[in-house]
Amino acid sequence: MSNLLYLYGLVPSHEATTTPLPSIKGFDHDSVIYSISLNDVTAYVCELDSDYYSEETISDKINNDMEWLQEKAFHHHETVQQLAKQYTIVPLKFCTLYKSEDSLKHTVESNKEKLKETFKLLEGNEEWNLKIYCNDEQLKKKVSESNASIEAKRQEISQLPPGRQFFEKKKIDELINQELENEKNLFCEEVHEKLKKISLFGSIKKNWSKDVTGRKEKMAWNSVFLLPTPNVEEFIEEIKLDEETYGIDGWDFEVSGPWPAYHFSSFT
Structure with missing residues (x-):
């Protein structure tokens, strides 16, 4: 089974190409965050083992493991905050996961006009x-x-x-x-x-x-x-x-x- 994609945020591709992404550890502390270019939009993601980070496993962790939840929520917040200092970013909620790059691409393409308007709204604000x-x-x-x-x-x-x-x-x-x-x-x-x-x-x-x-x-x-x-x-x-x-x-x-x-x- 292929790995899952953990999505942190979406930024305009023209910003992603001009400002290099610093090295940032991913959600599991082993993977590294990287970019996926989706035409005018660039997604910042990391890969996660789909067996260990299944929907059922994450739901159980969120409901029953407060230490895990606090650590992971802090990681998500700090990562998005770091990205926001460098890019005009549409931040995603904690634990936004996609099963494949194609699935993520479809979502972005389906919302490209909304994203375009949002980037315009957020730029410089x-x-x-x-x-x-x-x-x-x-x-x-x-x-x-x-x-x-x-x-x-x-x-x-x-x-x-x-x-x-x-x-x-x-x-x-x-x-x-x-x-x-x-x-x-x-x-x-x-x-x-x-x-x-x-x-x-x-x-x-x-x-x-x-x-x-x-x-x-x-x-x-x-x-x-x-x-x-x-x-x-x-x-x-x-x-x-x-x-x-x-x-x-x-x-x-x-x-x-x-x-x-x-x-x-x-x-x-």
């Missing part, structure tokens, strides 16, 4: 990520002291008979928590919209839990942007300014990049 964290207790204090809805509720309660005030005051905490979430969402949306104006695209992702981030603050926002390279400095400066301005209220900004453009170059 970079993917950056912004995560916004919030110290809820710190921001809650500000909301409690300055929010108009909460102050109106306090005024309303102060006009009630003493017996009623006791029960109504318990609702203040619920209102504060509600207004806290409103404040967080509004703030993050405003930051996002501001950064979108200097980006080509901005997309909102799912927030990560504390178990994943390892931080005591809750993640309030998670977003990715596709930026023209000349706009990256302005993008970072805007975030630094926001952190200097709003850090006192409990906001913390974590910006990272450039990353391979996974979110703006979907290819199956």
Whole structure:
């Protein structure tokens, strides 16, 4: 049985021919990554033993061997990241496998127009990520002291008979928590919209839990942007300014990049 092809990414052939590929070990640490020219598109792959890396074996490893998964996922990420520094790349997802070069060629040929458009979109642009964290207790204090809805509720309660005030005051905490979430969402949306104006695209992702981030603050926002390279400095400066301005209220900004453009170059 022939070997499988592990696909890392696709790049324009004119870039592949002008920039030599450095020596990079493959997925199994024995093979070497090499290029396959498919007319206007070049694929970067390595060969894998089809017996050892069967679909069933990989599925079992992913579900039952966390050490293997972490090592291989790190290898994939680092390899695609290295390629992205040299080429305009459409990065492929972890463990994208083809049974033959003909199968890979058919897929590329079937999607050549989409790939052409994607290369055009990505050339000269970079993917950056912004995560916004919030110290809820710190921001809650500000909301409690300055929010108009909460102050109106306090005024309303102060006009009630003493017996009623006791029960109504318990609702203040619920209102504060509600207004806290409103404040967080509004703030993050405003930051996002501001950064979108200097980006080509901005997309909102799912927030990560504390178990994943390892931080005591809750993640309030998670977003990715596709930026023209000349706009990256302005993008970072805007975030630094926001952190200097709003850090006192409990906001913390974590910006990272450039990353391979996974979110703006979907290819199956």
